[in-house]
Amino acid sequence: MAAVDAHDKPLQKISDAFKVLASVAQDSQTPDMELASFSRACTHVCPLFGCLGIAFKFAEKDFVAKVQDLAEASNSIKTLQSMIEQDVQNNCVRTAGSHTRNLLRVKRGLDMVRLLFEYMLVTEGSSLRDPASKAYEKALAPYHGWAIRKAVSAxxxxLPTKEQLLVKFNEDEPTARVLMQNYVTACTPVLQYVDNLFTSRDLGTDW
Ligand code: 1PZ
Known part of the structure; x- marks a missing residue:
């Protein structure tokens, strides 16, 4: 699953996939967002973990399993809304392992990547530690217990340097900057859309 193949362009794939989702999220004329296209877009994020090193193997496993759950659900459920409705009916929105709970976790993972890219774009120097740590503090740390926060800070x-990471992504810096910015821009309305699915049903997003 993990690593990136020699000629693979993970940033390009992420940028393309989220542009499509953003247009669905922003266009009130288009039908509801399909679970299959949402989970497929998230699948493109998974190879990034393979570039971070062994310390984030546990994070990869968690994220990949949740994306996989959504992808499997998409075989029988057409849209994000109907998936959530089904869990509301079955009274299992917050139950561990429910599709809706996994969606909220995956959404936070997407937000983590968005913030990471955003901070990388404005941070001088080669270290990823600062941008990664700031992104983690904002997107995920508030929801994680002590043990996970410790493992992440270790x-x-x-982490590799920024240059090493871009080599693994098979991108040069100028192209990588454009693609990261594309994702940051496209991801924003998608996250908003998912948030709205929760808040419009009074499900909350803070759990
Ligand atoms: C340079 C990049 C540095 C990246 C640092 C990323 C740190 C992420 C650490 C996440 C650890 C997740 C461990 C498992 C947490 C689970 O307890 C929770 C709740 O799951 P549940 O109880 O519902 O089963 N899962 C999550 O919070 C989902 C976390 C998704 C993490 C995605 C991060 C994406 C980073 C990609 C960077 C390229």
Missing amino acids: GLYT
Whole structure:
């Protein structure tokens, strides 16, 4: 699953996939967002973990399993809305492992990547530790217990440099900057759309 193949362009795929989702999220004329296209877009994020090193293997496993759950659900459920409705009916929105709970976790993962890219774009120097740590503090740390936060902060010392990361992504810096910015821009309305699915049903997003 993990690593990126020699000629693969993960940033390009992420940028393309989220542009499509953004147009669905922003156009009130288009039908509801399909679970299949949402989960497919998220699948493109998974190879990034393979570039971070062994310390984030546990994070990869968690994220990949949740994306996989949504992808499997998409075989029988057409849209994000109907998936949530079904969990509301079955009274299992917050139950561990429910599709809706996994959607909220995956959404936070997407937000983590968005903030990471955003901070990388404005941070001088080669270290990823600062941008990664700031993104983590904002997107995920508030929802994680002590043990996970400790593991993450130890892992931050093992990250590759920005240059090493871009080599693994098979991109040069100028192209990578454009693609990261594309994702940041496209991801924003998508996250908003998912948030709205929760808040419009009074499900909350803070759990
Ligand atoms: C340079 C990049 C540094 C990246 C640092 C990323 C740190 C992410 C650490 C996440 C650890 C997740 C461990 C498992 C947490 C689970 O307890 C929770 C709740 O799951 P549940 O109880 O519902 O089963 N899962 C999550 O919070 C989902 C976390 C998704 C993480 C995605 C991060 C994406 C980073 C990609 C960077 C390229």
